[in-house]
Amino acid sequence: MELRIDQIKKKLHSKSYKLTPQREATLRVLLEHEKDHLSAEQIFLLVKDKEPEIGLATVYRTLELLSELKVVDKINFGDGVSRYDLRKEGVQHFHHHLVCLECGSVEEIIEDLLGDVEKIVAEKWGFEVRDHRLTFHGICRVCQQKAKNDEEE
Structure with a gap:
């Protein structure tokens, strides 16, 4: 997990972003639940367990940033709920x-x-x-x- 976080940290830095504690907590939840295809709300609740002061808007902004940087993919399975899926490192x-x-x-x-x-x-x-x-x-x-x-x- 630490190697993956380091890779994502480098990607953020290459685009002039920092890996803030809130972003790192969000990333850790995504990595811990990589196969679960979590919604933003589910991610928020799991991050809140680790970082009680974090707000839903911060998690949404983090997910949007990670999506823009192609670290995560925003997906919808036809149920009206956006879910987030970590992109595998190095895949096209x-x-x-x-x-x-x-x-x-x-x-x-x-x-x-x-x-x-x-x-x-x-x-x-x-x-x-x-x-x-x-x-x-x-x-x-x-x-x-x-x-x-x-x-x-």
């Missing part, structure tokens, strides 16, 4: 997600599945792709198995 593109419509679980796909699609878009439409996002909505393995077991009973 945002990763993809599988969202279960039954239980709400979110699984990440780290590998880039859209390289060929980007080439087609560039060639056919003359569009320079900088990033992309792909979210699949469906039923996860666990819910499929549960439904199958329920049918068999």
Whole structure:
């Protein structure tokens, strides 16, 4: 975790920002809950446990700054709630997600599945792709198995 914080600190410094205690507390929460896809409010409540004096507006500003610097990605899974996802160090593109419509679980796909699609878009439409996002909505393995077991009973 300390290595990742140091990398992000360097990124902030390269853009003339400091890693304030509030920003560091927010980063630590994001790192501790990397797979949870937390909302700003959830992040705020977790940060508040560590830094009781922090305000919601500070957390929002920190998340927006981290989003602008491409340290985190702001995502929405169609439920009207913005969530924040740490970008993996050194990756060129945002990763993809599988969202279960039954239980709400979110699984990440780290590998880039859209390289060929980007080439087609560039060639056919003359569009320079900088990033992309792909979210699949469906039923996860666990819910499929549960439904199958329920049918068999």
